Amino acid sequence: MTRPNNRPDAVVLGIESSCDETGVGLVGLHADGSVELLADAVASSVEQHARFGGVVPEVASRAHLESMVPMVRKAFADAGLRPSDVDAIAVTAGPGLAGALLVGVSAAKAYAAALDRPLYGVNHLAGHVAVDTLEHGPLPSPSLALLVSGGHTQLLLVEDVASSITELGSTIDDAAGEAYDKVARLLELPYPGGPPIDAAARRGDPTAIAFPRGLTGPKDARHDFSFSGLKTAVARWVEQRQAAGEPVPVDDVAASFQEAVADVLTAKAVRAARDHDVRTMVVSGGVAANSRLGRLAAIRCAEAGIELRIPRPRLCTDNGAMIAALGARLLAAGAPASPPDFGADPALPVETILL
Template structure:
């Protein structure tokens, strides 16, 4: 079974083709991605209307590129999957419209997929795929969640962000430091030259006994330091503040993940989403989990950001597990807000 996946939830246009083979892990045949980073840099963040228009321009050429790379004809596609939510409403509508139109033209069924489920399952495309059950740390854009995952479609929220997510904290603090878009990767690069102990920043909710996250207070603390340093701050102080900010975010993510593992008794951790590519986060999680005999699984770096491969994979695994049924009803809707447990 060949599943074409279409991702358009925010500022990346992604298309991919995976092959589902019986009960085994689906195989990625080809994927193509276009990032809108360069377009949005002039505005310091994602402009939803521009994002939607760019998806319109990119998705059809990307689909043709993927089919050509895989050596497949459109007529060989068995199911067309797309991101139904969460995400930007206009951007989601572009991907849903393309997927349903293509499926209708080919007389193939279509399936809407939860964006975060795609991230959650993306490590299954790696060289070291996990096994159920596991704890998942989802750190993608405006979402920071800890989940217990017992199987495809069997998700329990253990903790989640109550205000700013980790990705938002990276981006907002980077903006306070005068860094460009996207802020998270730029802050991480600047942090390599700084001293994380130079500033005493808070670790919100670290000791409150829950698995919830809050990073709004950290952002306020960084703002206070930026104002104290003034407009003529030296580059070393900026690097030190970047390093301290990154260290605070990573410490919270690592310690909450370890607490989730301890509370559930599970010995396997999956980290997924864009922040999952952060070098310091991976290093600290690897060290901490190795000491405790816990296996950690990550997506391939190329699949940490939004992409069509994770959408095609999630659809394939849902279909294999009998957790979803593709439909030839091409009247589509999108859900900009959609809880993963309700998927």
Template sequence: MRVLGIETSCDESGVAVYDGERGLMAHVLHSQVDAHAVYGGVVPELASRDHIRKLAPLVREALAAADCGPTDIDGVAYTAGPGLVGALLVGASLGRSLAWAWGVPSLGVHHMEGHLLAPLLEDDPPEFPFLALLVSGGHSQLVAVEGLGRYQTVGQSIDDAAGEAFDKTAKLLGLPYPGGPALAELAETGTARFDFPRPLTRKPGLDFSFSGLKTAVAYALQKAEPSPTLKADIARSFEEAVVDTLVLKCRRAIRQTGLRRLVIAGGVGANRRLRRAMAAMCEAQDASLHFPRPEFCTDNGAMIAFAGYCRLRAGEVTPPGISARARWRLDELRPPTAAA
């Protein structure tokens, strides 16, 4: 089975082709970073308009890269949520239209299920069951994964997500958009001389909280004379506090669930310091660690094509109509169900 995947949940247009026998055949991506940088964040209406301009050419480019045409596609998958509703509707409209025109089934994919399954695209994919840490701009959650569609959230952020905290802290430091990567780069030149809190680590449980950490950064900036060295040291101290918190919670989750395979997915999963710290922790816990390649940590069409393939091959399709969900809990999903 060969599936075309379309991702438009936020500010990146991604299209990919996945084949059950040949694997990932093509993936192309258009980022809107430059368009939103002047505003310091994503402007939803501009994001939707840019998806409209770029998506059809990206589909043609992906098909050409995969050396196939519409008659070679057996199904179309598109992101149906969660995300920006306008952006999601662009991808859903095109995905449903292409599927109707080509006479193939289509499926609306949960964006975070795409991230969760992204490590399965790698050469050494994790086997079910496993523990997943999903860390992105909008999500920070620990999920016990028994199989496709069998997800139990065991921990999540009660306020800001880790990626959101990175972006907000970067803004406090006057760094350009997107803030997370800029902060991580600045942190490489700094020293961790600020003792920022590791929120909720002294209490039992697996939930996260990062809003207080951002507030601690704001207080540190108020108390000292701004300088490049100060900002670099704050960035390093902040990054280490986030990494320490995520590592401690993952170690605790491994012990509590008994799951010995850990998947890290989402945009923050590309952070080099987090990858090193998680690798050391998993080695000490005799657990295996699985990341998607950095380009598949951020939003992309490949993960949507693969997640769609996994469900479409089981006979699941989305009923007629075009819809999108701004909010959609991962544990609302169920194992694939064939169409009636």
């Protein structure tokens, strides 16, 4: 998408703090409805969680407290803007970790009150869909979103990212990103597991081990996912090798595991698109940066005549730009601001885009 060079008609500040990234983004909204990324500042606390093998909520909340103001200042400095240039503010109100969400919501309310600007309490998952508008322009209606992250694996029918999103399917147990983390631990690879497994898989043989594809039988739910059985199958295979005193071929295990995940994700996403006569698919969330998922999705979407859109890796992971992008869409649609007493909702359903 070619970015407009003229000054935006409105500027939206976005704040994200649902998990272990403190994200602050600034997005410009133009009169023709186009949006541009002005700044994207992110501080991650992932290194603080690595020794625990997963996110520790209390650690994440304290990290947000420490990083929030510096990231806000950095975003404005990077964009060459002042707080008074902001026309609206959006903040992740859920889903996510309760304490982490409260830090972001409290900060956003303070900035909105100080600047006397409207505040939108928005859905983190809808933000992952809206961020693609910064990369590829407006989403056609309808579109299909495959959202794949450490905490979520969902298929979403998107009629309008600012007003109508319907969940078609979700994981019934582990999310894909969660399975990556657990398999990485089995293979003694670093946390988070996505990047090291992807790197190891490039050196391995994806056909070396026939790991199962969960919920792909003729009587299984068409659009739901399950990765718990796959994770267990990897664990049992590794344990059997170790019990026999044989070395574990880490690269082949990683490649075979990754192929199983990508195979199921892309097959079910294309099936859902066909079931609902959708011609545009967006893949987002942290796992969208996975190399094999991107390649296989491109192949299968091309075969099915579906346009594939995947944001750049930095925009796939949690960030404030995605929340600002969603806020810009709400502002353009004339959506009312959230009530001043809205709170964080750790279990906010994806259908609730705006509180």
